[in-house]
Amino acid sequence: MSVRDSSGSGRAKTTSRASVSFGAFARKPVERNEASAAVGQASGIEPVDTLPDDAVEVGAIVDAYGLKGWVKVAAHASARQGGDALTSAKCWWLVKGREIKSAPVVVAKVHGDSVVAQLSGPGDRDQALAWRGWCVHVCRSDFPALGTDEFYWVDLIGLEVVNEAGIALGVVIDLIDNGAHSVLRIEYPSQDKDGQPVTGERLIPFVGVYVKTVDQAARRIVVDWEADY
Structure with a gap:
């Protein structure tokens, strides 16, 4: 299997095959600032009240590209390992502070280590x-098929x-890309030497020799x- 990091999105495979990785995303709730800036309002980019329910943060605009209004986006993972989430979406959702804007995409493509778009x-x-400085979100439903x-x-x-x-080992809170494959970062409740509650951590390689099944429906x-590893 493999895990894809979609900073563009985030893919992952749990197998001994080469893994691709996209980045772990957790959408942060954002409220619209009623005093939104005028930037983009006359250009087809419009302010909205909320993000779509399945919006995932995949990168941030870091610069202009060329002279004709294109933007350059730093994806949360290598553009070649997830930039297709950015390039396949027909609409981006731009967030800065409490401001949210919908931005239809004319064209987007991978350029070196980044993604550029009009x-x-x-x-x-x-x-x-x-x-x-604006963060870029895309809908999870727009991610490319795996x-x-x-x-x-x-x-x-x-x-x-x-x-x-059947022993519970914890909950996945993040993934790490070590270059060879993805690694599950798992937290679980534990105790210190004085019996006080603490949070323990396990790292389990996301490869087929260790990961047997992934049931997303059952979460x-x-x-x-083993629990004592």
Whole structure:
């Protein structure tokens, strides 16, 4: 299997095959600031009250690109390992502070280690520079389809992890890409030497030798891993 990091989105595979990774995303609730800035309002980019329920933060606008209003986005993972979530979505949701804007995408493509895009409406370099610092969200439903045994990181966050004996090992709070494969970062309740409650942590490689099943409907991952490892 593999986990895809969609900063563009976040894919992951749990297998001994090469894994691709996208980044762990957790959408933060954002409220609209009624005193929203005028930037983008005349260009097809419009203010909205809330993000879609399945919106996932996948990157941030870091600069203008060229002279015709294109923007440059730093994805939360390598553009080549998840930038397709940014390039496939027809609409981006831009967030800065309490402001939220819907931004139809004319064209977006991978460029080196980033993604560059032309958003809807007329624009020039100065208008593109005004978007620096805005975070980019896309709908989870717009993520590209995955292959067999591939998963987006965002879909694994929050899943319960148990071993084959049914012993609870904790909950996935994050994933780590170590270059060779993804690693599940799992937290569980524990106690210190004085008996005080603390949070323990386990790291389990997301590869087929350890990860046996991923049941997203049941929100559970079964692993070949002992509680005292």
